[in-house]
Amino acid sequence: MYKLFLDIGNSYLKWASVIDGDYQCFEPLVMTEVLKDELAAFKAQGVPDEVYISNVGKADAVDALKLLIQEQFQVFPIVLSTQKQCCGLVNGYDDFSQLGVDRWFAMQGALGIYKEPCLIIDAGTALTIDAVIESQHKGGFIVPGLATMRQSLSLSTADLADYSERAISEDNESPFEGLATNTHSAILGGTLYMTAAFLNQLIVDLNAQFATQFKLVLTGGEAVQFGNLLDYDFDYVPDLVLQGMVNVEESVKKV
Numbered sequence: 001m002y003k004l005f006l007d008i009g010n011s012y013l014k015w016a017s018v019i020d021g022d023y024q025c026f027e028p029l030v031m032t033e034v035l036k037d038e039l040a041a042f043k044a045q046g047v048p049d050e051v052y053i054s055n056v057g058k059a060d061a062v063d064a065l066k067l068l069i070q071e072q073f074q075v076f077p078i079v080l081s082t083q084k085q086c087c088g089l090v091n092g093y094d095d096f097s098q099l100g101v102d103r104w105f106a107m108q109g110a111l112g113i114y115k116e117p118c119l120i121i122d123a124g125t126a127l128t129i130d131a132v133i134e135s136q137h138k139g140g141f142i143v144p145g146l147a148t149m150r151q152s153l154s155l156s157t158a159d160l161a162d163y164s165e166r167a168i169s170e171d172n173e174s175p176f177e178g179l180a181t182n183t184h185s186a187i188l189g190g191t192l193y194m195t196a197a198f199l200n201q202l203i204v205d206l207n208a209q210f211a212t213q214f215k216l217v218l219t220g221g222e223a224v225q226f227g228n229l230l231d232y233d234f235d236y237v238p239d240l241v242l243q244g245m246v247n248v249e250e251s252v253k254k255v
Contacts, residue, residue, distance in 0.1 A: 003249070004048035006077075007241045008055040008062055009102065010125040012221065016242040017045050023246060025239040028221075031061060039068055051077040054245055056102045080105070080245060087111070087251045092137035099137075103128050107137060108244030109237065110217045117212045119203065120240070123220035127195065131206060131214065138210070143198065146222045149191045196229035203232055 007014040012028040029041060042048065051069055055062045066077050082104040084096040089111055093099045102122065107130055110118045117133040125148055130140035144152065180186035207213055216234035218227060223236055237243070 001050075002046050002048045003246075004042060004045075004051045005242050005245045005249075006051065006053045006055075006065075007102070007105075007245065008053060008057045008065075010057050013057075014239060014242055015042070016239060016246070017048075018246060019045065023243075025242060031057060039072055042069075043072075047073055048075055051075050052245055052249055053077050053079045054101050054105055054241060055079065056100055080248070087248055088135045089132070090136050092139045100128070102241050103130055103140065105241045105244035105248065106130070106219055107132050108247050109219075109240040109242070110244075111135060112243060112247045113237070114215050114217065116215045117210065118217050119206065119214040121199065121216065121218045121220075121223065121234075122240075123195075123218065123222035123226070127220075127222070129199070129202065131210070133210060133212065141202070143195075145220075146191050146195060146225060149194065150187055153187060192226050192229060195226045199226075200231045 001018075001020060003018040005016045005018070008031070011031060013031055014025075014028045016023060016025040018024075026041065051073070053062070053066070062079075066079075069075060069077050080101060082091065082096060082099045082101050084091050087108060089108055091099055091104070102124075103120075106120050106122050107118075110120050110132065117131070120128075120130045120132065122128045122130075123145060125145050127143045127145045128140060129142075131138040180189050203214065203216070216230070216232055217240065218234050218236045219238060219240035221238075227234065227236065
């Protein structure tokens with residue numbers, strides 16, 4: 001039995017397979033390349049029996065991908081959604097459907113690994129933070145991600161446009177070298193410090209509010225850029241959403 005799991009974001013598609021119970025995660029694909037490659041990466045694993053999709057990306061790209069999967073694999077993909085309650089996790093939103101499906105499955109993934117109170121920080125196009133205590137989602141925050149902040153400078157400040165575009169392309173770990181002496185480094189360092197300062201203060205406040213010490217669980221491609229500026233230890237789990245999808249699918253099938 002080959003189960004294919006697709007975590008579709010705004011920029012990347014992360015994917016994993018479960019073949020006869022064996023979980024394997026693969027390198028993310030750039031969304032603009034997925035259709036051009038005609039599912040070559042997925043085919044290399046064989047023909048999937050089941051396909052599960054979590055999507056926060058553009059609807060038209062996902063629709064095209066679903067159509068290709070149906071045509072080439074003769075499998076109808078199952079699009080997963082946020083629930084009020086599932087697998088022991090209780091959604092803390094007033095309207096549970098407003099919670100992004102990526103955040104929901106990131107929490108499910110963390111719940112499958114950790115038992116202590118967790119702060120799940122997903123660093124992508126948006127930076128999202130969710131608090132989970134004893135399987136109860138307490139709520140969270142959404143702020144711009146690093147690339148989004150840098151893009152805002154490009155759009156709003158003409159003199160910084162060229163430098164911002166360069167900074168947006170920085171998707172690897174960025175070493176901190178102190179006060180910047182050029183515009184490109186100033187944008188990189190400034191946005192890194194804004195993100196880290198926000199998270200460091202938020203952790204202090206939430207630890208005090210809930211009288212606990214949250215376990216920090218980071219995921220998302222941008223997390224490697226600011227992780228070294230955090231004042232707290234953390235675990236980085238790049239496939240956290242995929243793990244959550246697998247956990248939910250397996251738990252639901254057992255019911």
